[in-house]
Amino acid sequence: MKKLAIGITLLLACAAGTLYFSPTALLTSVQFIERQRAGLSSHEVKVDGLTIHYYEGGPRDGETLLMIHGFGANRDNWLRFARHFSQQYRVIALDLPGFGESDKPDVNYDVASQTERLHAFVQALGISKPHLIGNSMGGHIAALYAARYPEQVTSVALLNNSGILSPRKSEMFAMLENGKPNPLVVRKAEDFDALMRFVFVNPPPLPESLKRHFAEQSMANQQQYDRIFVQLRERYVPLEPELPKIQVPTLVLWGDQDRVLDVSSIGVMKPLLKKPTIVVMKDCGHAPMLERPEETAQHYQAFLDSL
Template identity: 80%
Template sequence: MKKLLLGLVLVLAVTTGTLYFSPNLLMASMRLVEQQMAGLSSRQIEVNGLSIHYYQGGPSIGETLLMIHGFGANRDNWLRFSRAFTSRYQVIALDLPGFGESDKPDARYDVATQTERLHAFIQALKIDKPHLIGNSMGGHIAALYAARYPQQLRSVALLDNAGVMSPQKSEMFSMIERGEPNPLVVRKAEDFDKLMKFVFVNPPPLPDSLKRHFAEQSMANQNHYDKIFSQLRDHYVPLEPELPKIQVPTLLLWGEQDRVLDVSSIEVMKPLLAKPSVVIMKDCGHAPMLERPEETAQHYQDFLDGRL
């Protein structure tokens, strides 16, 4: 029934011209269908004066999976991945302050500050010892949280996380050191295609109207993202001294062809962790939960079940 609903939305969009004339309406419809298929609903809470938007679904009694997106992203990154978990776990995926639909005040967005905001969010929702999972910048935040609050988690999963000086420098940081533009920030329309090819080995297909829509959204946030990226670098928190403080089981999952953060980071991280598990996904880029959601979900479930 849910697949039929998604098909009807797409057919309606094409036949009524919505795909071309109203990408906002199409996106809202598709997001609603994805939420329903994942068993998630959209919610909002005020924490320390900030409005934070998040998805929540699954049984309210039992263990909770808390999902943290990366730089320039939002909670939608976890929708398809979440489908595998809402029958068994409570699933929560938030828009970090500064991203998505959450508040974007003129404030600090470095990893240490966001980690404390995450702590306040967990306390506000009264989540008891969640499993944290984060991608990229979100993985950096998740790891720092696990180091600062080691008794308040069940596990932590780090997907292509930031925060480590990799033995092999990534293509992104090589570009930035040469003075080239940050490939994660869209400054003109054609940059969006470049971003997709940079982040994914096999970018998901998108209609041209949606590409234009996403490009326009990203360009509108250019200055905001530049500021946040500068703060992440100026107030950088290295994970190397923090990782030994993490006492819970830790999954390191990486796309082998990640051009943003090099897979060799695992060589640094694994010896520093008390209970590491490692998965390297071939022919996969920086966001495995988006590029191959079902396979990534299976790896994560194996980790949660203690099979890794």
Template identity: 60%
Template structure:
């Protein structure tokens, strides 16, 4: 028995060592655990001749929440945010084409207008006709266009530090871009830490090997990401004329220390929306659903409860 226990301890130690020193394995293991805790499983579907990877959880009998990530991100940004939501909702988080595990053809269009129609076609492909939409950063820009173009499909809209408007105060990202710099594109391994500093106030803990691995992956994707970012700038669609077309109740949720897209964007958007709600999270950066997922989910759940109560009262 002692030999068995000793062997088991050694096996576990070796396994832990492998996970620590083989960061790709560590990342895959962490994602598997986090997806399981959120009640999400991975799927894929063909849309517009592209393979779109997505996570799905919760009963399909419940209202659908469709979550859209930002530039350089992927569907796993929503894992901890989604944990309390899969009990009451049918939750879907996709990888936009060009990101994550979805198709990345070099010659495709990745501007927000094209992506908005892909997301609408994705919803149709998985059999969803009406839904709640939420998006962060570029993903917020995309879902806002979706809601403006297809108002009959959208039950509610959550815009989390979204792109698409000229804020009252220029953000640090805008200033960097004017100087020809882009902190969102990681061209050298050391730039990855700068990116984390830029988007978070309090960074999630990352083991050093995993941080190094993620930095290397970001560098490998830098040329393609720069190409996508240039498309976003050249084919920019301002939201100011689109927001009045949105019929759905809309949550504007922002981190007050967002250096990417300034919180003063809310001052521009709120007067243009028919049914706005606002939440500003103190001491929080550009991706609240990653930096403080439980709190962000609570704000979102409170918003959804308000939407549901208003619908019941209006019957």
């Protein structure tokens, strides 16, 4: 009750003081409130010489849900989704190396390398047989992890994951093949609004000051993201030969209006998985846990309950 009162007070203060706060202070306040509501707190751990930042909450003796973000994203993408699980499960959402607040050394960030870093992170935290859930690139990593370490996971949930040659080419890949800029990388301020419209059917509302702040952050990371995206393509790991190695139940959830990775990927994945559960969310884009967190959480909880 005390936490709720603190959260409400801060939320009102944020709303009243938006014009007076700097974007950084406003973002810090909003993140604090969202972490409080999700029951998560910030932590960091050193793994193979890299500092990895992550959120954690929920009972430490509960089953672990390990949440893996996508390209250009970070652990904050899971906050509104995670609040539906932290009462029952140990919830962990990390900033992958190269993203968010985690270290960004000059190394390879292809999915195979990130999968091994994720495995080292799991071992460092002493996590036993987590439920993996990943979005986009994070889904690619989650699937590869479950294929490489089939006895070390309990389930996998893949939200609009990369790694599949879809029967119908997505709008993003059509743009890239035609020589157009990567729509996931912000190069100038107005690109941020375009990115939001590209990723979401109904973009989550954001104050203009935060939009500007996120646009500036994204532009500051442009070279890093360009370099990582090149590595992801040059060192691409197809999932088609990997999916049959996954032994555990697998949820494949997709927004049917995804312009980044086409929903037709499901038709390739389903016959390759031993224990698939398929969910298609209508009128939803590339990041269901951000666009419709409560509905996505309901689908995921139903999947967990079915295990």
